[in-house]
Amino acid sequence: MDKEIVDVLVIGAGPSGCVSSAFLKKNNINVKVVEKTLFPRLVVGESLIPRVMDHFDEAGLFPALDKMGFEKKLGARFMRGDEVCIFDFSDKFGEGWNWTWQVPRADFDNTLAQEVINKGVDLEFETEVIGIEFNGTDSIATVKNKDGKTKEIHAKFVIDSSGYGRVLPRLLDLEKPSKLSPHSAIFAHVKDINREEGVEGTLISFDIIETEVWLWVIPFSDGNTSIGIVGPTDYIDKLSENGDTTEALRKAISLSDYYVKRFGDIDFLFEPRHLKDYSCSVKKLFGDGFALTGNASEFLDPVFSSGMAFATESGMLSAKLALRQLNGETIDWQKEYSDYILYGVNVFTTYVKEWYTGNLQELFFHQPENPDVKRKICAVLAGYVWDKKNPFVRIHDSAVKNLAEFIKLEKLEQQ
Ligand code: FAD
Numbered sequence: 180m181d182k183e184i185v186d187v188l189v190i191g192a193g194p195s196g197c198v199s200s201a202f203l204k205k206n207n208i209n210v211k212v213v214e215k216t217l218f219p220r221l222v223v224g225e226s227l228i229p230r231v232m233d234h235f236d237e238a239g240l241f242p243a244l245d246k247m248g249f250e251k252k253l254g255a256r257f258m259r260g261d262e263v264c265i266f267d268f269s270d271k272f273g274e275g276w277n278w279t280w281q282v283p284r285a286d287f288d289n290t291l292a293q294e295v296i297n298k299g300v301d302l303e304f305e306t307e308v309i310g311i312e313f314n315g316t317d318s319i320a321t322v323k324n325k326d327g328k329t330k331e332i333h334a335k336f337v338i339d340s341s342g343y344g345r346v347l348p349r350l351l352d353l354e355k356p357s358k359l360s361p362h363s364a365i366f367a368h369v370k371d372i373n374r375e376e377g378v379e380g381t382l383i384s385f386d387i388i389e390t391e392v393w394l395w396v397i398p399f400s401d402g403n404t405s406i407g408i409v410g411p412t413d414y415i416d417k418l419s420e421n422g423d424t425t426e427a428l429r430k431a432i433s434l435s436d437y438y439v440k441r442f443g444d445i446d447f448l449f450e451p452r453h454l455k456d457y458s459c460s461v462k463k464l465f466g467d468g469f470a471l472t473g474n475a476s477e478f479l480d481p482v483f484s485s486g487m488a489f490a491t492e493s494g495m496l497s498a499k500l501a502l503r504q505l506n507g508e509t510i511d512w513q514k515e516y517s518d519y520i521l522y523g524v525n526v527f528t529t530y531v532k533e534w535y536t537g538n539l540q541e542l543f544f545h546q547p548e549n550p551d552v553k554r555k556i557c558a559v560l561a562g563y564v565w566d567k568k569n570p571f572v573r574i575h576d577s578a579v580k581n582l583a584e585f586i587k588l589e590k591l592e593q594q
Contacts, residue, residue: 180321181330185211185301187501188320188334190308190347193222194231194487195473195494196340197291200300201238202498208505210300211332213322215307215344218292219285222342223366223454225405226252226383226397226484229268229276230562234491243294249280249287250381250400255484255560257543258437259387264543271557273566281383281397283368283405308346311337316468316504335468336501340494342474348461353471357458359531362391362480363415365428366407367451371398373441385482388434390537395481396438406432406442409481412456424451457481464520465512470497477524480531488562489527493520519565526564529575538583545586552582 187203189196192214203210235241254267269277280287296302303322309329310321320332339347348354374380386394392410399405408415408431419427428451432442460477464470473490496516504510533539542556555571567573 182333183211183330184333185209186334186505187211187336187338187498188213188318188332189338189340190320191215191339191341191344191473191475192218192292192295192302192304193288193340193342193473193490194291195342195475195490196338197240197288197295198234198238198491198494199338199340199472199498199501200302201240201295201298202495203502204295204298204300205239206502208502211334212295212300212302213306213308213320213332214292214302214304215341217304219289221449221452222284222288223364223407223452224481224484224486225284225399226255226281226395227279228484228488228560228562229279230488230564231491232276232279234495237495239298240291240294243290243297244280244287247286247290248400249282250398252279252281252383253277254382254557256382256384257387257540258384259540259544260436262544264548265382266553266557266560268557268561270554271561271563272555272569272571273558273563275558275561275563281399283399283401283403286401307344308341311347311350313466313468318468335505337469338472338494338497338501339469339475340472340490343459345459345475347469347471348475351466353461353463355460355462357460357477357479358528359458359479360535361412361456362409362458362535363412363453363455364407364409364457364481365415365419365424365431365451365453366395366405367424367428367447367449368403368405369442369445369447371402371404371441372445374398374402374404383484386435386437387540388431390540391535393482394431394435394438396442403448404442406438407481408432415453415455419453424453427451427453464493464517465497470501470512470516472497476520479524479527480534482534483527483530483560485527485562489520489524492523496520523564526559526572526575529579530559533579533583538579541583541586542579
């Protein structure tokens with residue numbers, strides 16, 4: 180069998196794998212990326228949050244992305260009937276980027292991957308990891324290309340960024356069910372012919388149909404828009420009972436008084452995709468000679484668009500630690516990687532859970548707004564979930580719950 184020898188093997192060329200491989204290459208590490216598919220490929224996850232910009236910038240990938248003219252995302256709008264709550268990323272607590280993008284991922288990920296190649300990374304498409312053996316921190320991965328030809332890749336470190344491919348969690352028995360209750364989604368793109376000019380047409384929106392059921396609307400700069408429905412798996416299963424996802428998404432759009440006029444009659448650009456029970460977790464985030472990043476580790480929920488931010492945060496951090504390890508340092512992966520990443524995951528888990536209990540919705544739609552609370556929650560929604568100066572990060576679980584309880588009591592007293 181053919182054999183290649185590298186310092187670091189990255190599995191998957193999604194945003195997580197691109198950030199880690201670009202960073203490693205920038206630091207003169209011999210890094211190889213293998214990607215199962217041929218890009219461009221369709222993938223969900225189109226609304227970014229500002230924290231990702233730090234990572235694209237640090238990896239040297241920002242200028243190529245910026246040139247593409249993707250739609251700028253300045254905040255997020257949440258709607259419940261006539262109630263509206265808009266978060267503006269320029270009005271948030273603490274430091275950080277004030278904007279980001281909403282993107283068709285096929286184009287976005289392709290731009291990222293091509294830029295990684297431009298920077299000299301050896302990225303092999305249509306090549307998948309099918310097996311791996313570890314000997315201490317050294318590993319031998321077996322990969323297979325589209326013609327069925329196999330070869331060995333010997334690496335001193337492996338970063339698994341294989342998304343839902345979940346290569347190492349599967350091969351090393353690291354899968355663990357998510358703590359979140361099962362939710363599913365159906366989504367598609369449309370040519371947004373009824374889009375209004377100006378902000379309304381470009382704003383990302385979350386339209387609440389029921390406490391646990393909501394619609395996303397993510398306009399792109401190319402005139403297309405992504406629409407998705409999210410809800411408990413039972414609810415989404417019922418919506419698509421006969422397996423017809425087109426009819427299911429149409430039904431979902433008809434439930435939105437706000438969007439039915441804009442999207443009610445529009446054809447979908449592809450057969451709507453059904454993503455069932457999308458939340459996932461792992462027993463551990465690292466082992467001797469490997470780290471799991473992005474969706475190959477933990478995925479929570481699309482509601483606050485945190486997926487890509489965790490993918491790039493973990494991609495960047497795993498690459499930095501791998502670099503130090505390759506340079507001879509002993510790394511405490513538990514403390515420097517797992518504990519750090521899981522801190523942010525736990526903060527977002529609270530927000531996801533409290534969204535689905537309805538508590539966060541109480542906070543969002545409470546009038547009059549409390550500008551200080553809003554700024555602090557806005558920083559969380561922008562992805563700055565490691566800033567312990569922010570009480571809505573530091574004491575996330577009690578802060579959200581207690582404030583929601585207080586609002587509910589206040590409402591009762593007013594009745
Ligand atoms: P991916 O982008 O999935 O990339 C992994 C790559 O690995 C793929 O290209 C795959 O082909 C490759 N691969 C798989 N197996 C192998 C193998 N054996 N060998 C080699 N390569 C392999 N996130 C957001 O930030 N914003 C959103 O609005 C958002 N909405 C979402 C909506 C839904 C319904 C869901 C389910 C998720 C959403 N996400 C969102 C999450 C987002 O999709 C992911 O968090 C993000 O794509 C993770 O990036 P990644 O690089 O880890 O994985």
